[in-house]
Amino acid sequence: MTDESSFDTVCLVGIGHICASLAVALRRNGLARRLVALEIDPEARRVALEMGLVDEATDDPARAVPGAGLVVVGVPVGAMEQVGAVIGPHLTAGTIVTDTGSVKQAVVRDLGPHIPDGVHFIPGHPIAGTEHSGPSSAVDGLFVGRWQILTPVPGTDEAALERLSEMWRRIGSDVEIMDPQHHDKVLAITSHLPHLIAYTIVGTASDLEGHLQHEVIKFSASGFRDFTRIAASDPVMWRDVFLSNREAVLEVIQRFTEDLTALQRAIRWGEGETLQQKFTETRAIRRAIIDARQA
Amino acid sequence: MTDESSFDTVCLVGIGHICASLAVALRRNGLARRLVALEIDPEARRVALEMGLVDEATDDPARAVPGAGLVVVGVPVGAMEQVGAVIGPHLTAGTIVTDTGSVKQAVVRDLGPHIPDGVHFIPGHPIAGTEHSGPSSAVDGLFVGRWQILTPVPGTDEAALERLSEMWRRIGSDVEIMDPQHHDKVLAITSHLPHLIAYTIVGTASDLEGHLQHEVIKFSASGFRDFTRIAASDPVMWRDVFLSNREAVLEVIQRFTEDLTALQRAIRWGEGETLQQKFTETRAIRRAIIDARQA
Ligand SMILES: NC(=O)c1ccc[n+]([C@@H]2O[C@H](COP(=O)([O-])OP(=O)(O)OC[C@H]3O[C@@H](n4cnc5c(N)ncnc54)[C@H](OP(=O)(O)O)[C@@H]3O)[C@@H](O)[C@H]2O)c1
Ligand SMILES: NC(=O)c1ccc[n+]([C@@H]2O[C@H](COP(=O)([O-])OP(=O)(O)OC[C@H]3O[C@@H](n4cnc5c(N)ncnc54)[C@H](OP(=O)(O)O)[C@@H]3O)[C@@H](O)[C@H]2O)c1
Incomplete structure (x- = not known):
């Protein structure tokens, strides 16, 4: 796709409440041709596939990460470092990496160092969610009319930031740029x-x-x-x-x-x-x- | 009316959020032939009449209280003593007096002494409400499926207690009897x-x-x-x-x-x-x- 805000392949790391809801939103708005979940839990992979949330679900980063134009990390903040170590080696230049973590300085600190040069790292936090978890709790329209906070680090590529912002706006969110602290x-x-x-x-x-x-x-x-x-x-x-x-x-x-x-x-x-x-x-x-x- | 749970005239003291919602419930379920509000605020009286919540609204206890088979006091707990002094002299034997206050020991202490012998005093608390106040905030169905707690004092007439309980059940509430403390x-x-x-x-x-x-x-x-x-x-x-x-x-x-x-x-x-x-x-x-x- 050549459209400014859509992606060919999006990789969702941790197909829980937030990333599953994002999968629904990306499909509904035609913002991704192909969705891949990178997920360690076989039960979550099974549910995500059965619900048709994603086209593929795997625990192998070498399968999930390389072809993706956008990688969204939706795991608990304490797991960001570990996920960084797993996906970092498979990221290729030009890819945008974002996350959905509820804390931002810690994500910059823990995930940031694993992102290779040439990959655009733009931390984010959707101000949306419920008390439920796991892929079966996906909510259609979860992000509509809600804020999406992006906390780019200094030196972030403007075009990449605009592309990610536009994706969230197409989903129906209002985008706010903020300092992580x-x-x-x-x-x-x-x-x-x-x-x-x-x-x-x-x-x-x-x-x-x-x-x-x-x-x-x-x-x-x-x-x-x-x-x-x-x-x-x-x-x-x-x-x-x-x-x-x-x-x-x-x-x-x-x-x-x-x-x-x-x-x-x-x-x-x-x-x-x-x-x-x-x-x-x-x-x-x-x-x-x-x-x-x-x- | 001779029906066990309905009343000829009900007097609502303080036509705010709770009593206004009760007025709607009493009418909807045919539990009162006539509704009278005893209310000091002229604006609240005007609104209550304009909305058709009550048949009469007055600030004169001598008009509102004597003919009522049921008097419901729906004022802030700190005003119960004052209201007791105002309505007490006009209460006649056989009348049931209840309230909707969120605290019950204080109501027994402050309102209780003003209730003459022969009048049935049965404190109550509906576990229902919203953050709004005043008669314009009346909610149709507010008490449906909610608890109504009654905290009768020792020696309460069984028949009066049953009559009041049945009224709340007809409104759609579940009645629970409890000690005020x-x-x-x-x-x-x-x-x-x-x-x-x-x-x-x-x-x-x-x-x-x-x-x-x-x-x-x-x-x-x-x-x-x-x-x-x-x-x-x-x-x-x-x-x-x-x-x-x-x-x-x-x-x-x-x-x-x-x-x-x-x-x-x-x-x-x-x-x-x-x-x-x-x-x-x-x-x-x-x-x-x-x-x-x-x-
Ligand atoms: N829920 C909300 O309301 C909300 C709102 C805004 C932002 N967030 C943020 O979004 C992120 C995800 O939240 P969520 O509600 O979607 O949680 P969730 O439903 O529990 O999903 C979390 C996902 O991360 C996976 N995961 C957990 N630990 C992992 C690890 N060490 N390595 C790899 N994967 C791991 C989980 O897999 P398992 O099934 O194997 O555990 C699960 O697929 C969190 O950072 C949270 O702070 C949440
Ligand atoms: N709201 C809730 O969710 C809720 C739920 C359960 C129980 N309750 C209890 O129910 C009672 C009434 O609450 P509400 O929400 O209906 O309040 P509200 O909407 O503020 O109504 C209170 C009524 O009492 C009148 N009043 C106030 N002070 C008075 C006084 N000194 N003498 C005579 N009348 C006076 C008010 O008249 P003015 O307009 O002149 O002030 C108003 O008509 C309270 O005891 C409360 O604790 C409330």
């Missing part, structure tokens, strides 16, 4: 902290005495339920996010804890006005999100 | 803590420097957004919940903080196994909620 700081607040808090609160409930836990489940519709959905997200993916964005996450936990302590004191001392004022301020943020059409 | 303990975990945490995390974000805050809004789809919906709930309602369920709320904050500190330490010291194990445990709760069909 800045990405990790923003996402620590918008995504990593909320997930940690949800895991914590659901964990607190799961430590309760049996009959109380039973009732927490029964009456979960009163707020708790929303947290359990978030806290059902993949444990390995999130372990890796917290370990690889440690500094930014620890800083926002610190801020959060200070703010919680202030509210706790206000409750203890019956300071109704403080509570009401704080609770009023947060409404403004919700309104802004609705105005930004992200709600 | 137990209610407050369970809801502190399932509802009050999640709301406090959501308020905190959104508050943390709203304290950020301007441009960072802008980006938090922009990329909110990554987890944060769910919290902002919860944190958009009515500030007065929630101020009252925290102040009136102080003890139980402070206890669960304490547990939560300990659990968060443990995860924070695991992140700081790179303890991946601890994180992965904790994150795996929380999935079981989500599954249980799905099995309980509360998700």
Whole structure:
């Protein structure tokens, strides 16, 4: 194909929730002639083929990587280094390599060094997803109307960046270019902290005495339920996010804890006005999100 | 009407989100011949009448209360005492008085003493609602498939309790009888803590420097957004919940903080196994909620 934003062959490394959804999006928009999954898990390969997500699924990088014009790495952030070592030797000049990892500095650090000269390495992060994992959880339209953040390293080829950006726009995403460090700081607040808090609160409930836990489940519709959905997200993916964005996450936990302590004191001392004022301020943020059409 | 679960006249005290939704439910199921709102806000009265939610709206308890077979008090928990003083003198023997407050011990304490002998006082709490408030936010079907918790005080008339229970069942709710103290303990975990945490995390974000805050809004789809919906709930309602369920709320904050500190330490010291194990445990709760069909 000669089209600016489409590829002849795209290789998806790790055909899980994100890459499987991407496979659907690439097909639906005619952005790849051929899709190949590089996947170590035979069951995931079987499912991906059976669902018709990809044309070929293999665990052999020598088969999957060389002919691809675009390689998308969709594995947990902690596995990026290992995947780099596996695919690096098979990458050929002119290929674009991107990823979908939820942390970006660690990917630049761990995957970057394995990318040979002449190969265009453009880290990325789609702000889209669900709490499910594996190829069977592919969602048609997952990326439509969502942000795709790209965090190119200095010296990135402009044409390659534009080609990848155009591909995401054709899928229906809005593309935002950002510095990896800045990405990790923003996402620590918008995504990593909320997930940690949800895991914590659901964990607190799961430590309760049996009959109380039973009732927490029964009456979960009163707020708790929303947290359990978030806290059902993949444990390995999130372990890796917290370990690889440690500094930014620890800083926002610190801020959060200070703010919680202030509210706790206000409750203890019956300071109704403080509570009401704080609770009023947060409404403004919700309104802004609705105005930004992200709600 | 002679039907076991329907009433001739129902008086709704405070025609806000919950009572307005109840008005819709009562009409839809033919459970009241006549609906009267006792409401201090002229604008809310106007809206309630204009929407046809009630037949009459007044701020005069002498008009609204005496003829009603059922009085439902749907005001913030901190206003129960005041409302009790206003309606108490107009209540007549045989009337059932219930409420919708999110805390139950405080309602027994504050509203209870104003209920004359011979009037059946049965505190209640529908486990249903949204982040919106006021009569214009009425939701048709809000209570269908949701729990209605009733916390009768000792000596409650069995027939009155059954009549009120049957009314809620006809609306489509499942009725659960519970001790007020137990209610407050369970809801502190399932509802009050999640709301406090959501308020905190959104508050943390709203304290950020301007441009960072802008980006938090922009990329909110990554987890944060769910919290902002919860944190958009009515500030007065929630101020009252925290102040009136102080003890139980402070206890669960304490547990939560300990659990968060443990995860924070695991992140700081790179303890991946601890994180992965904790994150795996929380999935079981989500599954249980799905099995309980509360998700
Ligand atoms: N889920 C979301 O909402 C979301 C959103 C945005 C970005 N992301 C990011 O996207 C990436 C993929 O997430 P996902 O939700 O698609 O996860 P997923 O459904 O669990 O898929 C991950 C894939 O990576 C493979 N994998 C795991 N460890 C590997 C290793 N050491 N070597 C090679 N392959 C390995 C898995 O194979 P096995 O089946 O053998 O484990 C699986 O195919 C992660 O970096 C995540 O942070 C996720
Ligand atoms: N929202 C939920 O999701 C939910 C769920 C379950 C239970 N509840 C409980 O149900 C009750 C009502 O909540 P809601 O969401 O319906 O609130 P809402 O929409 O804000 O309505 C509250 C109503 O109470 C009136 N009111 C407030 N202060 C009053 C006072 N001092 N004297 C007399 N009337 C007063 C308000 O009138 P004004 O317009 O003059 O303020 C308004 O009509 C609360 O106790 C809440 O805890 C709420």
